[in-house]
Amino acid sequence: MKFNPNEETLMDRGPEAHTPELLESYHSSTYAWQPGMTDDDGNPMKLRISKSSLSGFGWCPYQYKANYIYNLSQEETEDMVRGTNVHAIVEHFWDAVKDVKDEAIELLEAGKERQSRRLLKSVIPKPPMPYLLGEDEVIDTWFEWQWNRFKVTQGYNWAAVGNEVSAHASIDVDVDLELEHMIVPVHLRGFIDTIFPDGDGGFVLMELKTGKWTPKKAKSMREEMQFYRLMLEEGNYMKYLPVTHWAWEFPRGWANGGTKAEWELEDTSTRKTSYAPRTVMNNIKKLVKAHITDSFEPAPKTWRGPDGETLTSCQMCSFMEICPAWATDEHEEEEV
Ligand code: SF4
Numbered sequence: 242m243k244f245n246p247n248e249e250t251l252m253d254r255g256p257e258a259h260t261p262e263l264l265e266s267y268h269s270s271t272y273a274w275q276p277g278m279t280d281d282d283g284n285p286m287k288l289r290i291s292k293s294s295l296s297g298f299g300w301c302p303y304q305y306k307a308n309y310i311y312n313l314s315q316e317e318t319e320d321m322v323r324g325t326n327v328h329a330i331v332e333h334f335w336d337a338v339k340d341v342k343d344e345a346i347e348l349l350e351a352g353k354e355r356q357s358r359r360l361l362k363s364v365i366p367k368p369p370m371p372y373l374l375g376e377d378e379v380i381d382t383w384f385e386w387q388w389n390r391f392k393v394t395q396g397y398n399w400a401a402v403g404n405e406v407s408a409h410a411s412i413d414v415d416v417d418l419e420l421e422h423m424i425v426p427v428h429l430r431g432f433i434d435t436i437f438p439d440g441d442g443g444f445v446l447m448e449l450k451t452g453k454w455t456p457k458k459a460k461s462m463r464e465e466m467q468f469y470r471l472m473l474e475e476g477n478y479m480k481y482l483p484v485t486h487w488a489w490e491f492p493r494g495w496a497n498g499g500t501k502a503e504w505e506l507e508d509t510s511t512r513k514t515s516y517a518p519r520t521v522m523n524n525i526k527k528l529v530k531a532h533i534t535d536s537f538e539p540a541p542k543t544w545r546g547p548d549g550e551t552l553t554s555c556q557m558c559s560f561m562e563i564c565p566a567w568a569t570d571e572h573e574e575e576e577v
Contacts, residue, residue, distance in 0.1 A: 244368035245329040257407035266411040270428035272309035287426040292468045298528045306537035307560040315559045323374040324451040335401040337364040346396035382492035403436030410475035429472045443485030453499025454491035462489045467517035498547030539566035
């Protein structure tokens, strides 16, 4: 059961670039880019990269090829439906809470804590039919975190200033090939979940995840957040710069063997985070190079499940039937 109380879905919103140049750059880009590709008027095309396409390539290059170049869709899973429902509520919350925030601050200042909390929570709508995938519990945990922050901040610099921010950037990527360098124009594209003020003139990027949390995920989260920061900086989104912190919240972090529901905030100027820009640019270069050389090898992964069972990335993939890693050798079968 899907429930979206927002007026438009992200798909309905279209490209929403903040300058005509970025809109033009977006329209001249494609995920299925090949070297020398031009549009109908003979103008060069750019490779389009989103945070999802980049991490999809890192997960399994062949799955990326099926998804983004052959344009095949993965079957929708329960995890996807739950994630979409929770994101829709969070997006609605930050839009709707503007109407009640000042009153909630007054109630809190007057010592009426329960009323203040109830007022903030009242902006979360109930779906016409009950959720089926545990969304209520995830939304409740997420709301408690916002409420705790509301009490600490007394409501000041508490609300999101950016909500599902549509971001674009155009960059030139210098790729090392065996005998030459190649400069490839790339268009970066994505929606940033939420952006908060840091209270000191800078901004905090926040990503919401509805999967499991383990501390090992911090590395990949930093890389995702750096992708967002790169888009804002290269796209000149001055109203959200500088990015001084990034954060992630996993209100269902206990699921599937995860450690617990967790959120973390990091300063972007520390040694712990300083590797992220170079790593993300290297990942972008690897993806561009794969397009130039048309090399998207299957990369099956295995790991231990919560009960010690062996799980593989391929069990969750819709492309096993066309994947070379699972191609059967007909002659061998005949001999058997
Ligand atoms: S079946 Fe496995 S190796 Fe093949 S594309 Fe899917 S995840 Fe990659």
